[in-house]
Amino acid sequence: MAKAEASVEELVSMIERGELRLPEMQRQYVWRSTRVRDLLDSLYRGYPSGAILLWETDEAVPLQDFAVNQNTNPYQSTRLLLDGQQRLTSLSAVIRGEPVSVRGRRRPIDLLFNLEHPDQLAVVTEVEENGDDEDDADDDSELIGDETDSTEDELLKRFNKILNPCSLSRKSSLTH
Structure with missing residues (x-):
């Protein structure tokens, strides 16, 4: 098996020109926009x-269509x-602006x-633990909880504890 490097542009072009085909055994396109x-x-x-x-082959292999448009393969062999x-x-659709x-x-x-999003967070939260492992274990179990029949109020309280670490028995401070 040969290893080769190819740029995103080259791979997208191969799809567009019909040089790269999709075998029938592949699943359909399923990615959501977030992926x-x-x-x-x-x-x-x-x-x-x-x-x-x-996989490059000269054999006749059952194919399916890509979820993006392709030209007819001008070559005898198929990749x-x-x-x-x-x-x-996904890359082909986004780069080509195609549905x-x-x-x-x-x-x-x-x-x-x-593209202008910072690589690092501007605010860092430091948590100092009080060294009392027994209290921390109680807090963690309360946050995780296995109760499947919790009321909406109980869920809201647990959610607020997660969002507001100051309500725990730990000190929080913000550092810029």
């Missing part, structure tokens, strides 16, 4: 986004996308992506 946003965020930050697995369909379909076909309907991938 696409997270993929773009990872690529923007330079995080690894997983490997893409292709099949075995792993990475959700990622590459995806999901369950027979064409719809755009709606997402917001802030």
Whole structure:
């Protein structure tokens, strides 16, 4: 098996030109906009986004259509996308500004992506524990809770404790 490097632009172009096809065994496109946003965020930050697995063959293999438009494959051999369909379909749709076909309907991938978002948080919260492990264990069990039949008021109280760490037996301070 040969390993090769390819840019996102090259892979998207391969889909558009029809050089990269989808075997029938692949599932349909299922990603929601939030997954696409997270993929773009990872690529923007330079995080690894997983490997893409292709198989080049001259055999007649049953195919299905991508969720994005493709030209007819001008080549005799076929490159099949075995792993990475959700990622590459998403990237192709976003980069080309094209809607995806999901369950027979064409719809755009709606997402917001802030290129100017800071890499670090502006406010840091420090928590000092009082060293009393017994009290902390009680607080944690109260926060986690297994009660499936909790009333709305009980759930609201637990939710407020999570959001307001000052109500716990710990000191909180904000540092800029």
